[in-house]
Amino acid sequence: MSTDTVEPKRFEGMGRFVGPVGVFVLFIGFWYFTHHVLMSGPKKPLVPVPHDVVSDSFLTWNIERGAGGSRTGGGLVKLLEGLFESVQVAALGLAIAIALGFALATLMSQAKWVQNALWPFLIALQAMPILAFVPLIGTVIGFNFKARVMVCIIIAIFPIVANTLFGLLSVDRGYHELMTLNGASRMTRLVKLQFPAAMPSIFTGLQISAGLSVVGAVVGDFFFRQGEPGLGRLINLYQNSTAYEQMYGAVVMSALLGIAVFVMFGWIGNRIVGSWHEKRSS
Structure with a gap:
């Protein structure tokens, strides 16, 4: 392999890390700048510095702290x-x-x-703010675990249907004609x-x-408050008890969870789609 090929790949790999x-x-620097410069004295506790958030939320195993005599884990x-x-x-x-989205997109x-x-109706479901569904879901299902799951379904189903339908309808017409010439059934074609x-x-x-x-x-956990508290209820709980370091920690944990699942599905997709393309090209 020539050095002309190696160097661009090396810089590309560094760019993925350095960027x-x-x-x-820069984000952490802006966080410190906000606390020390942009926030006035009485408001500084509302934006605690990052090292206090890390210390209280991630480096301390268990603490008890509350406001007004309440005890907040x-x-x-x-x-x-x-x-x-x-x-x-x-x-x-x-x-x-995923199950509903695949079924609807296939049909x-x-x-x-x-x-x-x-x-x-799918577009209307996507366009309507999820908070508009919260009172309805709570009234019909109850403010419990099932209601939180329902909120997830409503938020997550549209991209699955839209992208799956787009992929199914975007196959080149020539491949369909080849399938027709070979007498393929609709299920075989699908x-x-x-x-x-x-x-x-x-x-x-x-x-x-x-x-x-x-x-x-x-979001569902933030509003439906029955059962064991998830990250949404912890954010609300820490806000009400003025435990802002822990509140920011719960927000950070939510962000890390979102990043983790996004990266996981991206990795799975690259493995499956990449192997499929390799089989087609071989």
């Missing part, structure tokens, strides 16, 4: 408990959204009248042609929906 690190350093153990609850809600909601790709009938060709679009939708399912879990 995010540089932006992260905190520290890493409480964040991990909240993370576990939010992961359960997000995972179940995403799984149901819509096979019958134009189904697509025309369902598409306006399984052996459309779904494999739609994989890149499908995993793009899964990445988006995976991140949105975390948003749904946090």
Whole structure:
């Protein structure tokens, strides 16, 4: 391999690392600047410095602190408990959204009248703010675990349907004609042609929906307050008890969870789509 080929790849690999690190350093610097310069004296506790957030939320295993005589559990153990609850809600909601999304997209790709009938309602579901559904969901289902899962489904289903449908309908007409010449059935065409060709679009939708399912879990937990508290309730709890270091820690934990699921589905997609393309080209 020539040095002309090695050098660009080396710089590309460095860019993938240096870029995010540089932006992260700038973000932390702006955080400190906000606390020390932009916030006035009485408001400084509202934006605690990053090292206090890390110390109270991630480097302390368990603390008890409260306002007005109340005792509020905190520290890493409480964040991990909240993370576990939010992961359960997000995972179940995403799984149901994937199953429903694939089913709807498949039906819509096979019958134009189904697509025309369902598409306006899916767009309306996506366009309406999720907070508008909160009172309705709570009244019908109850303010419990099921309601939080329902919020995840509502938020996460549209990207799955939209991207899967786009992939299924974007197969080159020439491949369809080849299938027709070979007498392939509709099911054979769907399984052996459309779904494999739609994989890149499908995993793009899964990445988006995976991140949105975390948003749904946090938002749903913030409003539906029965059962074990997840990250959303911890954010609200710490805000009410003025434990701002721990509140920011819960927000950071939510962001890390969203990044983790986004990266995980991206990795799975690259493995599956990459191997499929390699088989096609070989």
